[in-house]
Amino acid sequence: MEAFQILSRGGVRFDKQRFKSDVQLFNDNKTEDDGKKKAVSISLDAKLPPELDFFKYAKGGSGKRKAIHNEGTGVSSSRQSGTVRKRQKVDDEGQHSDSDSGNEVEDNTLRPKHRVTAKGLDIPKPAETFEELAERYKMTPRLLANLREHNYKHPTGVQAHGIPILLERRDLAAISPTGTGKTLSYLLPVMASLQAPATSLEGAGSGVRALILAPTRELAHQIHNECLKLAIGRKWRVVLFSKAVASTLRAKNVRDKVDIIIGTPLRLVAAIQEGNLQLNNVRHLILDEADRLLDNEFLAQVQEVVAASTHPDMQKAVFSATLPAGVEKLAMGMLRNPIRIVVGLKDTPLPLISQSLTYVADDTSKLPSLLTYLAQPYNPPLLVFTSTQPRATSLAGELTLNGVPNVDCLHAGMTKKERDDSVARMRRGESWVLVATEVMARGMDFKGVREVINYDFPTSVQSYIHRIGRTGRAGREGKAVTYFTDSDAPYLKSIANVLLQSGSPVADWVLKLPKPSRMKKKQMGKVQRAEIVNPAREIGRRDAIKKREMITASKRRKAKMQQEEQVDSHSES
Ligand SMILES: Nc1ncnc2c1ncn2[C@@H]1O[C@H](COP(=O)(O)OP(=O)(O)OP(=O)(O)O)[C@@H](O)[C@H]1O
Numbered sequence: 001m002e003a004f005q006i007l008s009r010g011g012v013r014f015d016k017q018r019f020k021s022d023v024q025l026f027n028d029n030k031t032e033d034d035g036k037k038k039a040v041s042i043s044l045d046a047k048l049p050p051e052l053d054f055f056k057y058a059k060g061g062s063g064k065r066k067a068i069h070n071e072g073t074g075v076s077s078s079r080q081s082g083t084v085r086k087r088q089k090v091d092d093e094g095q096h097s098d099s100d101s102g103n104e105v106e107d108n109t110l111r112p113k114h115r116v117t118a119k120g121l122d123i124p125k126p127a128e129t130f131e132e133l134a135e136r137y138k139m140t141p142r143l144l145a146n147l148r149e150h151n152y153k154h155p156t157g158v159q160a161h162g163i164p165i166l167l168e169r170r171d172l173a174a175i176s177p178t179g180t181g182k183t184l185s186y187l188l189p190v191m192a193s194l195q196a197p198a199t200s201l202e203g204a205g206s207g208v209r210a211l212i213l214a215p216t217r218e219l220a221h222q223i224h225n226e227c228l229k230l231a232i233g234r235k236w237r238v239v240l241f242s243k244a245v246a247s248t249l250r251a252k253n254v255r256d257k258v259d260i261i262i263g264t265p266l267r268l269v270a271a272i273q274e275g276n277l278q279l280n281n282v283r284h285l286i287l288d289e290a291d292r293l294l295d296n297e298f299l300a301q302v303q304e305v306v307a308a309s310t311h312p313d314m315q316k317a318v319f320s321a322t323l324p325a326g327v328e329k330l331a332m333g334m335l336r337n338p339i340r341i342v343v344g345l346k347d348t349p350l351p352l353i354s355q356s357l358t359y360v361a362d363d364t365s366k367l368p369s370l371l372t373y374l375a376q377p378y379n380p381p382l383l384v385f386t387s388t389q390p391r392a393t394s395l396a397g398e399l400t401l402n403g404v405p406n407v408d409c410l411h412a413g414m415t416k417k418e419r420d421d422s423v424a425r426m427r428r429g430e431s432w433v434l435v436a437t438e439v440m441a442r443g444m445d446f447k448g449v450r451e452v453i454n455y456d457f458p459t460s461v462q463s464y465i466h467r468i469g470r471t472g473r474a475g476r477e478g479k480a481v482t483y484f485t486d487s488d489a490p491y492l493k494s495i496a497n498v499l500l501q502s503g504s505p506v507a508d509w510v511l512k513l514p515k516p517s518r519m520k521k522k523q524m525g526k527v528q529r530a531e532i533v534n535p536a537r538e539i540g541r542r543d544a545i546k547k548r549e550m551i552t553a554s555k556r557r558k559a560k561m562q563q564e565e566q567v568d569s570h571s572e573s
Pocket of ligand 1: 151152153154155159176177178179180181182183184442443445473
């Protein structure tokens with residue numbers, strides 16, 4: 001695509017006549033660029049230039065991407081080296097092979113359906129079907145029936161590999177793209193391992209046995225609902241932890257009968273500190289969205305929860321679609337003899353999501369661009385991300401004022417009820433456009449979302465991957481559009497590399513931008529934006545206030561004059 005075409009997509013009109021010479025400049029390079037474009041707008045099968053290898057896969061590194069198959073075809077990517085071909089052969093024969101490090105085994109028993117790399121000692125065999133899992137690990141027929149009832153027919157990649165690992169009571173770090181079924185890959189083994197509810201198990205009623213941590217209340221709520229689907233037909237006590245629940249758990253006889261707790265770190269830590277929650281009987285501790293839970297905001301709280309979970313046989317597992325190297329090191333340090341599985345390419349969205357970048361010059365050009373976009377037919381519901389709460393409120397208001405139907409808003413500054421209602425409307429399909437902040441970026445599974453718009457540039461590469469991952473879930477296709485302004489330009493290259501890794505086309509000129517430094521990347525989330533997305537309304541508001549003040553002043557003056565006139569006429573008479 002020509003550069004000025006990309007610019008035009010953001011609602012910017014180009015007078016080709018006026019900018020003839022500039023257009024000529026782009027077109028002059030066309031033949032030469034076209035050749036290059038072919039090289040940069042690569043499909044997953046093309047060779048990745050080393051300078052664009054954002055995640056350093058091409059270098060091979062520590063053998064991170066040694067065994068990767070293309071989903072559905074079993075054909076290995078031509079980006080991989082000869083080693084891969086050799087390993088491919090091993091894969092097809094279904095054998096394990098020793099890795100270079102000597103004491104680790106890299107599991108290459110991969111079925112063509114899944115692109116999974118597993119690393120660790122004595123890796124359990126993946127399972128083809130849920131029936132195979134049920135038979136191998138003696139799951140209850142009820143659990144299997146609940147799976148069928150909810151249309152879980154075949155395990156996804158992360159489930160096929162992850163469930164046996166957890167059922168063999170091994171610690172696990174699972175990195176799998178958004179929307180690939182990580183929730184079930186820990187819920188099913190946790191419930192199968194617990195075997196039966198505490199209420200019906202002799203001697204098991206001495207405190208909660210499984211704990212699942214999630215970074216937001218909305219996500220914890222969603223996991224809770226998923227867990228309840230598997231719990232149908234038995235008296236499992238699955239608790240979504242909240243302030244109110246914490247007080248009911250003060251009574252030991254209530255607390256002891258709880259099987260599974262799902263909650264956010266802050267609430268749990270408060271309950272532990274108040275003495276309302278003991279975690280010494282926890283046998284399974286799961287961190288969902290682990291990289292978020294282990295970042296600076298949550299780390300101390302998570303460490304406190306881990307420290308309070310003192311059972312000697314406790315199994316730990318971390319899950320996420322992204323796990324930056326530093327956080328992965330931290331996570332691995334928490335696990336005992338862990339197995340690490342990576343589905344697809346680490347930190348790379350699924351090619352199911354078609355991604356694009358749209359230039360919008362400056363912040364004030366975004367609203368007209370979005371309104372133009374929404375004036376054309378689109379596939380609701382659509383998720384729009386802003387960087388701050390006031391901007392989410394302001395944008396939702398502007399869209400409504402401009403006649404966009406069924407606009408909703410969701411951010412952490414809203415009350416619990418407002419947030420719950422907003423999620424519920426989205427689930428019922430009543431919202432056509434949901435404007436949200438980062439709070440909706442991770443884990444939330446709204447099945448119908450076909451499109452995500454990053455109205456404000458994401459705060460990091462991880463934030464980008466999770467935000468766009470709200471679409472393209474469970475094998476469905478999705479579309480993600482990211483607006484960028486001149487202030488976002490320094491960070492554009494980081495996001496463009498993600499597009500490239502996952503097979504979305506990127507304009508040649510974007511790829512020629514310099515790579516942002518580490519320092520620069522850290523500033524990505526700190527771009528200053530106005531609280532109100534429509535400055536005209538701000539001016540309008542200011543004018544209105546001024547006008548009102550003037551009218552009031554003039555009314556007061558008039559009243560005073562009338563009073564004075566009355567006084568004068570009284571004194572004259
Ligand atoms: N085996 C399966 N068969 C069919 N659908 C499935 C299966 N496993 C999960 N799903 C569905 O896929 C969707 C995505 O699952 P889930 O929310 O667990 O993804 P995730 O990998 O945790 O995503 P994220 O990284 O965004 O949290 C859900 O709607 C879920 O019901």
